[in-house]
Amino acid sequence: MRIVFFFVGIFIVLFSFAQGFEDTVQKIFMSEPKFSYYSGDSCDSINSDSVKYLWLYIEKDDTSTCFSQYxxxxxxxxxxxIQRLDSRFLSFEKLKCIWLFQGVIEIPGFITKYHDLECLIIFPKIKTWNISTLSELTNLYYLGWYQKKVPEILYSIPNLRVLSLNTKPKRISLEKFRTLEKVYFEYSSPVIDIYKCVQSTSSLKEIEISYFYNYLQYDELKNFLMMPSLLKLEINIYSHEIAINNQKLYELKMLYSKEGKQLVVKRLIYSHNSEKKNEWIEL
Known part of the structure; x- marks a missing residue:
């Protein structure tokens, strides 16, 4: 039963991330072999050498060091x-990606010891940062931030290139990320608010935005033409009200590219949503 829940959980979470997830990061979390460790599991069942990706479910009173064998x-x-990460997490010398899915409310200082860390995804509500700066994470290029507030400490990440957000655009100053190339907005905010958020980010090349149907103001998309560095704008619209060829859509994807002074729709793609199939079709 645990294995069933484990793979169902992986599918749900990865599917929800599919649109805003950078390809290379997604490949890491989809890589084989996967394994799970639950609090109370026996250390005897661990085949540590072959495991590249671990889903760790641990309770706060668990003092096991089994998972440190990976x-x-x-x-x-x-x-x-678990609430607080402890020194057991220092043993993963080859770690590239950390995904704090839930339960952790305190970010420990030793996270900066992972100098090779490339991606960091934070889901739960973080209450405490026991870190003065993230400037030591020089290889970190992807940050998934799903908090309401954006602390100043995030701006100290020196080489961040991809940022995935589920927060209001008014709460973040993107121009403080000097190397940012792509930003994904999962929070359905007015287009004008998103534009004000991104307009001063001179390094930005791609913007991806998710919306629910009837929330997007198409006439305001022309504002993005004033961004000289922007090469691609991707809009994802979630809806059960749109129908093409008499089929209701789960999602409509519009890919824009800038040609001269116009945003041109390069591809219009939709997906089915049924029990039998979930496929993308290009119009």
Whole structure:
């Protein structure tokens, strides 16, 4: 039963991330072999050498060091009710990606010891940062930020290139990220608010936005023409009200590219939503 819930959980979470997830990051979390460790599991069942990606479900009263045997881990998802990460997490020398799925409310200082860390995704509500700066994470290029507030400490990430957000655009100053190339807005905010958020980010090349149907103001998209660095604008519209060829859509994707002084729709794609199939079709 645990294995069933584990793979169902992976599918749900990865599917929800599919639109805003950078390809290379997604490949890491989809890589084989996967394995899960639950609080109370026996250490005897661990085949640590082959595991690259670990889904760790751990309770706050669990003092086990079993999972520290995974010496070849490149990615880890931390789930459960641990609240505070401790020194057991220092043993993963090859770790590239950390996904704090839920339960962790305090970010420890030792996270900056992972100098090779490339992606960091934070789901739960973080209450405490025991870190003065993230400037030591020089290889971190992808940040998934799903908090309401944006602390100043995030702006100290020196080489961040991709940012995935589920917060109001008014709460973040993107221009403070000097190297940012792509931003994904999952929060359905007015187009004008998103434009005001991104307009001063001179390095930005791609913007991806998710909307629910009837929330998007198409006439305001022309504002993005004033951004000289922008090469691509992607709009994802979630709806059960749109129909093409008499089929209701789950999602409509519009890919814009800038040609001269116009935003041109390069591809219009829609997906089915049924129990039998979920496929993308290009119009």
């Amino acid at each position: 010496s070849n881990l490149t990615a880890i998802t931390i789930d459960g009710d």
